[in-house]
Amino acid sequence: MTGRKWDVGDSRSQRDANVIKDGKVIFDKEKVLMRLLNVFLLMMVMLPYWGGLLGTGVAEGAEAKPPNVVMIISDDQSWTDYSFMGHKVIKTPHLDKLATQSLVFRRGYVPSSLCRPSLVTMVTGLYPHQHKITGNDPPLPKGGRRGPGQKKFLAQRQEMINYIDKVPTLPKLLKAKGYLSHQSGKWWEGHYSRGGFTHGMTHGDPKRGGRHGDVGLKIGRKGLGEITGFIEHAMKEQKPFFIWYAPFLPHTPHNPPKRLLDKYRDKVDSIHVARYYAMCEWFDETCGQLLGYLDKKGLTKDTLVLYVTDNGWIQSKKAQRYAPKSKRSQYDGGLRTPIMVRWPGKVKVGESDGFAMSIDLAPTILKAAGLSSTREMEGIDLLDMKAVKGRKRIFGEVFLHNSVDIHSPASSLQYRWVIERNDKLIVANPRNVLPKNNQAGYVELYDLAKDAHETKNLAKNRADRVKELRKKLDTWWDGKRP
Numbered sequence: 001m002t003g004r005k006w007d008v009g010d011s012r013s014q015r016d017a018n019v020i021k022d023g024k025v026i027f028d029k030e031k032v033l034m035r036l037l038n039v040f041l042l043m044m045v046m047l048p049y050w051g052g053l054l055g056t057g058v059a060e061g062a063e064a065k066p067p068n069v070v071m072i073i074s075d076d077q078s079w080t081d082y083s084f085m086g087h088k089v090i091k092t093p094h095l096d097k098l099a100t101q102s103l104v105f106r107r108g109y110v111p112s113s114l115c116r117p118s119l120v121t122m123v124t125g126l127y128p129h130q131h132k133i134t135g136n137d138p139p140l141p142k143g144g145r146r147g148p149g150q151k152k153f154l155a156q157r158q159e160m161i162n163y164i165d166k167v168p169t170l171p172k173l174l175k176a177k178g179y180l181s182h183q184s185g186k187w188w189e190g191h192y193s194r195g196g197f198t199h200g201m202t203h204g205d206p207k208r209g210g211r212h213g214d215v216g217l218k219i220g221r222k223g224l225g226e227i228t229g230f231i232e233h234a235m236k237e238q239k240p241f242f243i244w245y246a247p248f249l250p251h252t253p254h255n256p257p258k259r260l261l262d263k264y265r266d267k268v269d270s271i272h273v274a275r276y277y278a279m280c281e282w283f284d285e286t287c288g289q290l291l292g293y294l295d296k297k298g299l300t301k302d303t304l305v306l307y308v309t310d311n312g313w314i315q316s317k318k319a320q321r322y323a324p325k326s327k328r329s330q331y332d333g334g335l336r337t338p339i340m341v342r343w344p345g346k347v348k349v350g351e352s353d354g355f356a357m358s359i360d361l362a363p364t365i366l367k368a369a370g371l372s373s374t375r376e377m378e379g380i381d382l383l384d385m386k387a388v389k390g391r392k393r394i395f396g397e398v399f400l401h402n403s404v405d406i407h408s409p410a411s412s413l414q415y416r417w418v419i420e421r422n423d424k425l426i427v428a429n430p431r432n433v434l435p436k437n438n439q440a441g442y443v444e445l446y447d448l449a450k451d452a453h454e455t456k457n458l459a460k461n462r463a464d465r466v467k468e469l470r471k472k473l474d475t476w477w478d479g480k481r482p
């Protein structure tokens with residue numbers, strides 16, 4: 001003991017000898033800096049321990065692991081069709097619970113009211129006119145899909161998928177932080193690996209029925225085994241994970257389990273509506289199973305959960321299809337969705353009256369993972385309250401289901417829209433819209449605060465406001481190119 005103490009004292013006195021000269025202390029800058037560096041390094045070593053004592057939650061001896069990320073994407077559900085959004089008949093207890101644990105944006109939007117462009121927007125953070133996948137399919141050949149033009153049609157389908165190879169996607173970007181990513185459910189862009197997913201269900205092989213998800217579409221409807229198996233794997237590997245849960249729910253076929261259909265059969269006067277309502281509850285049940293699994297595995301605290309719908313749906317009373325002003329339309333029935341973000345201890349629970357968009361999901365996830373958005377991403381980090389408050393207006397665009405020219409988004413454009421405060425302006429592209437709206441300069445203006453279902457077009461009475469919003473819309477994207 002003594003010897004060791006002496007050794008230390010001796011070496012210190014020798015080190016200090018150079019500092020004291022002629023009875024005066026001369027600061028040897030290099031040595032002082034070395035001392036400071038030693039103190040700093042000691043502090044860095046001790047920080048996790050002190051952090052633990054102070055309850056800061058910094059893990060001992062390790063860099064904070066980025067959060068796991070779970071994206072829950074509903075398919076064809078109106079923004080109104082949840083208990084927590086005010087629906088009187090549909091029961092969604094699990095998503096209601098998620099809402100009580102999340103930052104909720106009731107005024108959430110997707111730019112396009114159709115599956116494929118909407119989903120690519122979520123995984124890239126880009127508007128469809130940026131990522132160029134604007135429709136579900138290429139131009140329909142003369143004589144239909146099975147006609148003489150079939151070969152070209154199928155070739156163009158593959159050509160459309162090439163666009164996903166050209167853009168950064170969430171799974172590709174998250175790889176930089178060691179994430180494993182899993183795809184399940186809707187996915188139109190070929191094999192899941194084309195999107196950068198390390199794991200997944202969709203093979204995308206057109207010879208085996210690959211189009212919009214194939215095997216992946218079993219998720220939710222036939223349990224969550226693929227996802228839970230993947231989570232086990234990621235835990236074993238000690239890697240953060242990203243989950244794309246985009247089940248074919250409540251999407252058609254509306255074939256809910258009998259026990260759920262029986263709950264709604266007598267509550268509405270249309271069997272088609274009853275079936276759709278039961279589908280919404282079935283989807284909700286699967287969300288409960290997924291979130292419950294995170295709880296069971298002790299992962300909830302370290303997992304960022306984001307909720308969104310790819311597009312709206314208003315059920316027709318007469319058939320298993322959608323009513324007007326819903327899916328594929330320029331109206332809120334197709335474009336609006338609640339957006340929720342949950343991250344226990346990191347996200348303030350409550351409601352924001354600001355706008356949220358599906359283009360914001362990628363920037364929000366990247367920020368949480370300690371990564372930057374790309375220059376092309378125009379969305380904001382939804383957890384940055386200053387950015388949410390500072391955003392004055394949102395924009396979107398609706399395209400034809402079958403593209404006119406798969407390489408030119410403008411060729412397939414039907415509508416562009418902008419919402420500022422409660423005013424929503426919709427500008428039609430006369431080339432590609434229904435005859436009713438097919439006049440040069442046709443526009444619609446709605447006051448969403450007084451008229452949430454867009455029934456009174458105020459464009460003629462408020463020409464100045466139309467002009468003002470039109471200018472902002474054109475500045476965002478003029479719809480003429482590419």
Ligand SMILES: [Ca+2]
Binds near residue numbers: 075076114310311
């Ligand atoms: Ca959809």
